[in-house]
Amino acid sequence: MAPSSFPASDDSFSLRDLTAAALAKRLASLAEQAVPASAAESRRIRVDLVDAVHCFLPQLNGPLRLKLIGALGDYALAYCRGCDILIEGHVGNALAEGLQGGVVRVRGNAGRAAGLAMTAGTLAIYGSAAARVGAAMRGGELFVRGDVGDDAGVGMQGGMLVIGGNAGRRLGETGGNATIFLRGKAASLADGMVQRRLRKADELRLGMLLINASIRGAAKEFQRVIPAWMAAPEQAQRTGEVRPNW
Amino acid sequence: MNPPDPSDAGDRRWQKLSLAGEAADRFRRPAAAPSLQVPLAAKVRSASDLPVSDSPAVTTAHDATWGQEATSVQEATTAQRVTTAHGPSTAAGQATAADAGDQQIPLPFFWYDPPWQTVLPIDRQRLAETVGRWGVTVNIGSGELGPAASGGDRLPSLPATQSLSVDRPRSVLADVRWPAMVTRRSDRLGWCPSDAAHAQLVELRLGVTVNDSLGGGYSEAQWRMWQGDQRRGDERDERPESATVPLARPGDVSGAVAGAIAGAGARPRPGPFAFPPECERLADLSLATEQLRSLGAAAIYWSCDERDFESVLPHALAAEADGIIVRFGRSPERVLERYRRWQATVPIGQQYPRLWLAGRLLGAEETVKCLMLGASAVSISALCDRWLAPDRPTAAATAVAVGGGQPPAADLIAVEFQRAVEGIRDQISGWMRRLSVESVDGLAAAVAKLGPLD
Numbered sequence: 131m132a133p134s135s136f137p138a139s140d141d142s143f144s145l146r147d148l149t150a151a152a153l154a155k156r157l158a159s160l161a162e163q164a165v166p167a168s169a170a171e172s173r174r175i176r177v178d179l180v181d182a183v184h185c186f187l188p189q190l191n192g193p194l195r196l197k198l199i200g201a202l203g204d205y206a207l208a209y210c211r212g213c214d215i216l217i218e219g220h221v222g223n224a225l226a227e228g229l230q231g232g233v234v235r236v237r238g239n240a241g242r243a244a245g246l247a248m249t250a251g252t253l254a255i256y257g258s259a260a261a262r263v264g265a266a267m268r269g270g271e272l273f274v275r276g277d278v279g280d281d282a283g284v285g286m287q288g289g290m291l292v293i294g295g296n297a298g299r300r301l302g303e304t305g306g307n308a309t310i311f312l313r314g315k316a317a318s319l320a321d322g323m324v325q326r327r328l329r330k331a332d333e334l335r336l337g338m339l340l341i342n343a344s345i346r347g348a349a350k351e352f353q354r355v356i357p358a359w360m361a362a363p364e365q366a367q368r369t370g371e372v373r374p375n376w
Numbered sequence: 377m378n379p380p381d382p383s384d385a386g387d388r389r390w391q392k393l394s395l396a397g398e399a400a401d402r403f404r405r406p407a408a409a410p411s412l413q414v415p416l417a418a419k420v421r422s423a424s425d426l427p428v429s430d431s432p433a434v435t436t437a438h439d440a441t442w443g444q445e446a447t448s449v450q451e452a453t454t455a456q457r458v459t460t461a462h463g464p465s466t467a468a469g470q471a472t473a474a475d476a477g478d479q480q481i482p483l484p485f486f487w488y489d490p491p492w493q494t495v496l497p498i499d500r501q502r503l504a505e506t507v508g509r510w511g512v513t514v515n516i517g518s519g520e521l522g523p524a525a526s527g528g529d530r531l532p533s534l535p536a537t538q539s540l541s542v543d544r545p546r547s548v549l550a551d552v553r554w555p556a557m558v559t560r561r562s563d564r565l566g567w568c569p570s571d572a573a574h575a576q577l578v579e580l581r582l583g584v585t586v587n588d589s590l591g592g593g594y595s596e597a598q599w600r601m602w603q604g605d606q607r608r609g610d611e612r613d614e615r616p617e618s619a620t621v622p623l624a625r626p627g628d629v630s631g632a633v634a635g636a637i638a639g640a641g642a643r644p645r646p647g648p649f650a651f652p653p654e655c656e657r658l659a660d661l662s663l664a665t666e667q668l669r670s671l672g673a674a675a676i677y678w679s680c681d682e683r684d685f686e687s688v689l690p691h692a693l694a695a696e697a698d699g700i701i702v703r704f705g706r707s708p709e710r711v712l713e714r715y716r717r718w719q720a721t722v723p724i725g726q727q728y729p730r731l732w733l734a735g736r737l738l739g740a741e742e743t744v745k746c747l748m749l750g751a752s753a754v755s756i757s758a759l760c761d762r763w764l765a766p767d768r769p770t771a772a773a774t775a776v777a778v779g780g781g782q783p784p785a786a787d788l789i790a791v792e793f794q795r796a797v798e799g800i801r802d803q804i805s806g807w808m809r810r811l812s813v814e815s816v817d818g819l820a821a822a823v824a825k826l827g828p829l830d
Contacts, residue, residue, distance in 0.1 A: 184663055184667075185663075185667045188667070188671060189570070189671070204663050204667075205663060205664075205667040208569070208667065209569045223655075223660075223663075227654070228569065242653070242656070243654035246564070246653060246654055247563065247564035247567075265649075265654075266562075266565075266646070266653065281653075284653065285646040285647070285653070286646065303646070305645045305646035306645060306646070
């Protein structure tokens, strides 16, 4: 799953030769033909990008392994599922909006609202991300190795946001069952949010996920960003306290 | 579907003021039933829409007030000015795009933002179908109809295992045969991307719709409806239905609004976004429009509140949106006035967005007036929402009965709905015959020649 392990391509396309719409049709056709036995057996495709194309490959669905070489514009890879995609370049706003499954990895920086309203799957950004990363997330895992901008995780309802660097202002204006892990420092937290050390269970969970997402560092370097109302009962249940039922 | 009786007082006033000789004979001649279909694509401004600046009617056309008691006089007066300035036949001046391949809706009415969460999914489907079969565009999508009814690809609320399936997602709207409008909210709640391929219209909602009890927030029932109620038992929050979610930053259009915690132990919900989080300014919305176009062939309409209308309009034009739905406050008068004034500045040959009005229920005369002043459709939500009232358990059954052609005496609301829709429809048809126009856009084109309201 590491970025360097992307195998040799079965097919190769270039946007110099065909339009984004034509490429989408070709890929859909390839996905239809593919027999989804496992991710390792899925078709490997290399695409050379020319310009930062907007709205690139929406609703891509199928057992495809794509390597995109070049920069992407806004709204790239929206509502994809089941694909394993590696992007070698920077991407614009709203990358992988509504991601429904599969893996999207970016070896570069991402614009505003990466992983917007994603519901499942994994989005890993090995550079930095601009403001509102993970906005309105409902599920899945979003990793950013570098820094993130303001309002990270705003409106999150579920899923996990892992920030390897520092965060901007108003981090974690979330609700529901969202989880945010932060390694660096936040310029400010959103109202009602507090920073707490990881529990043992979180360390174990996060450690596995970091390995899976090819992000270096130990889980214990991270801290949780959680609502204050959730932190209070946790504080009361700390290990070492005498409980009445003992 | 009968036009108004030509012997009524309003018609006598009309003839006395404006018609004489041959022109009057033309109006008495039975005409073919005019079409009430409205194209969804953007309008194109044509040279024949230009106002006649030297017409005396232009200088006095806008002195009438917006009021129930003045409507008949105003309409007759407006119509007279049209006929005196340009003759009775104004069909040639219609401002439609006139593309034969464009989608159309059967009637210029739509049911906007219904409170679907108040009824069961099966009732939502029946009611939407009943109203839709009457020709009314219904605001509903897979998010509201639910997976049980649709088997569609509504975005799941829980993380799922990575799917390698190549099964194509299927929208619940794929099988409907009535005009449907789906809403893409900034937080994407209830949004199903494959709906865009089957709906006639996609609404890109800006701002937050405010309801009486919840301010700008969503109710727990709405959350359950959009999330499919698929959460695990330990994830259910206990917030009461009546809990309010106040706007923390009412003027903020750049970020989310924090939800309030209803009580001890309750989990807060994030508030709705007032503006798409991936955009920084209105100019960025052109790419959002482009993205929606890439998902299907539906017409793209932006929606906004009345106070934002003027700032949004030029950006909608630049983004080549097909239309704008404006949520007006007390009266649509100011919206129409601004729209007409702005419309006059659009260069000849350029496409510009249509105007749909959403708000309180407009009477028949007000509706006709709105269409004459440039609106392409008006909402009849207040009429239809009564079917979703929680104290009406038999509403769905009644709706089905009415849709099936059975006597509507079983429910007064059904009768009222039928009467109101037919009444407005007949009024529009009557005025179209009087003005010898063949389409709803023809009404607006005839009055547009009078120029901007000053």
